[in-house]
Amino acid sequence: NTGQFYACHDTLVAIWMGVDHAEKPFYQGILQIAVAFYHLGNLNWRGGAILLGEGINRLRKFEPSYEGVDVERLVDEALAWLELIQTSGEEGLAAVMAEPPLAFPKVRNG
Numbered sequence: 001n002t003g004q005f006y007a008c009h010d011t012l013v014a015i016w017m018g019v020d021h022a023e024k025p026f027y028q029g030i031l032q033i034a035v036a037f038y039h040l041g042n043l044n045w046r047g048g049a050i051l052l053g054e055g056i057n058r059l060r061k062f063e064p065s066y067e068g069v070d071v072e073r074l075v076d077e078a079l080a081w082l083e084l085i086q087t088s089g090e091e092g093l094a095a096v097m098a099e100p101p102l103a104f105p106k107v108r109n110g
Contacts, residue, residue, distance in 0.1 A: 025062075026058070036048045036050075045090040048085060
């Protein structure tokens, strides 16, 4: 929630490696959304769009919530971002990221 998307990646990979097979898509979906924002912050439009879509698709089966995470909200906010960056296109990404009109997704309630 603080924009530390690379640190989120490192933490989630460590967790992901230790969970059973059924939970892996949950952590991988959050991980992909975090890495998408890392890419978007570096103005990598294609990497950000692809990973947002993949993360959203992995998380859908865990809605509305799972392990204390408001998955439905995370998916909805990630979808809003995906729509925003698809609309802005690669050429408009720098302007979007300079003054984001949407808040970064919140992973936990509260």
